[in-house]
Amino acid sequence: MxxxxxxxxxxxxxxxxxxxxxxxxxxxxxxxxxxxxxxxxxxxxxxxxxxxxxxxxxxxxxxxxxxxxxxxxxxxxxxxxFQTWLTLASALNDQFKVNWQALEKDDSARDAVAELEGIYSSTTPYGQLRRINPLIEQVQTINQQLLAEKRSHALDRVGLRINNITAALQAADAPSELQNLALRPLQQCRQTIEKTHSIPLILSQQTEAVTLEDDAYELINRHIEAKVKQPSPTPKPTSGNDPKPPPKPVAPAKLTITVRAAGNSGEVVLETEAQVEGYIRQLQDKLLTEVQAGNRVRVK
Incomplete structure (x- = not known):
């Protein structure tokens, strides 16, 4: 014995x-x-x-x-x-942590995470272990919904900017090298949004795309200005027997000028009718000046 x-x-x-x-x-x-x-x-x-x-x-x-x-x-x-506990640790310290700002605004997700944290901090969690996987799945479902919403919106916004730049490149008859230089950063931004599981990164890439679009327009404008400075080719002399009329000169592509409606400060505070009228007049003058100069205007 x-x-x-x-x-x-x-x-x-x-x-x-x-x-x-x-x-x-x-x-x-x-x-x-x-x-x-x-x-x-x-x-x-x-x-x-x-x-x-x-x-x-x-x-x-x-x-x-x-x-x-x-x-x-x-x-x-x-x-x-033990593996269930590792899954819990990964969910709290990695997966849910990165998107917590969005998750905490959802009552169901916030309550589920609070319960998971209670289990994780307990010295004797053994009786609650069966609750871990259902709670994680509950938060994962909400996380995926939020992620899909943010990703869809961001891809729409970035896609619109890519379309804008593509149209401007075509109008400027841009060479392939310039097309790649102007579009590649926005395309990389879109790829990051498609792949990431981080809502903060999606939002930051969506914001970054605004600057990338501005940069692309700058590249296109420099290309247009360089073409304008090039001397026009001398037309070949035509004989009286040549039935073809001389080709008409091609109008240069328009520059794209960005006008910020709120000015460089990003904010305008108006208190009186006179201030409103003055602000509208000033903005109108800016817009008309650019349009009369033959430019396209982006108002931001």
């Missing part, structure tokens, strides 16, 4: 040491119980004699009975539920 008890205690001891090795690698429950169990079992195993072992077991009977329940929880956690 003593040998059977010793073999069982040795198995407990080996299992507890394995649990402790895992527990020391991160935020895992049961560390205090593991240490307590190792000390308890080691104290029993140090008795080599059968009589001494059984006598010590009778002395520690109450502690052993209490720890048997703890061991069952620890054994189930580290041998059956």
């Amino acid at each position: 003593a040998e059977l008890i010793r073999r069982e205690l040795s198995q407990w001891h080996d299992s507890l040491k394995t649990f402790r090795s895992k527990a020391q690698t991160g935020k895992y429950p049961g560390k205090a119980d593991i240490d307590k169990g190792i000390a308890l079992v080691a104290g029993l195993l140090e008795h080599s004699g059968s009589y001494a072992l059984i006598e010590r077991m009778l002395q520690d009977g109450s502690a052993l009975e209490d720890f048997a329940e703890d061991f069952e929880d620890l054994d189930n956690f580290y041998n059956s539920q």
Whole structure:
């Protein structure tokens, strides 16, 4: 009997040491119980004699009975539920964290994450482990919905800017090198939005696309200005017998000028009718000046 008890205690001891090795690698429950169990079992195993072992077991009977329940929880956690805990840690520290600003505005997601955090911070979460996967799936569903909405809107906005630049390049008869230079940054922006799972990154790329469109128009304008400065080719002399009329000169493409309706400060505060009239007149003058100069105007 003593040998059977010793073999069982040795198995407990080996299992507890394995649990402790895992527990020391991160935020895992049961560390205090593991240490307590190792000390308890080691104290029993140090008795080599059968009589001494059984006598010590009778002395520690109450502690052993209490720890048997703890061991069952620890054994189930580290041998059956450990991967579930890793999934919980990844969800809270990575997947949900990056989009938390959006998730916390949703009551259902906020409540589910709060419950998950309660489980994660508990020293004895064993009875709540079955709640982890359903709660994670609940938040993941909301996260995917928010992500899809933000991505769709951002792709629409970036796609519109790509179409604008494509049309301007065609109107300017831009060479392929310039087309690639003007469009590539916006296309990369679109690719990032399509691939990322970060809502903040989607929003930042959507904002960045505004600057990238401005930069593309600058490149196109420089190309147009350079073409205007080039000397016109000398038309070939025609004979009286040539039925073809001389080709008409091609009008240069229009520059695209950006006019900021709120000025460079990005904000205009008007309090009186006179201020409103003055602001409208000033904006009208800017627009007419550019249009009369033969330019296209973008109002921002």
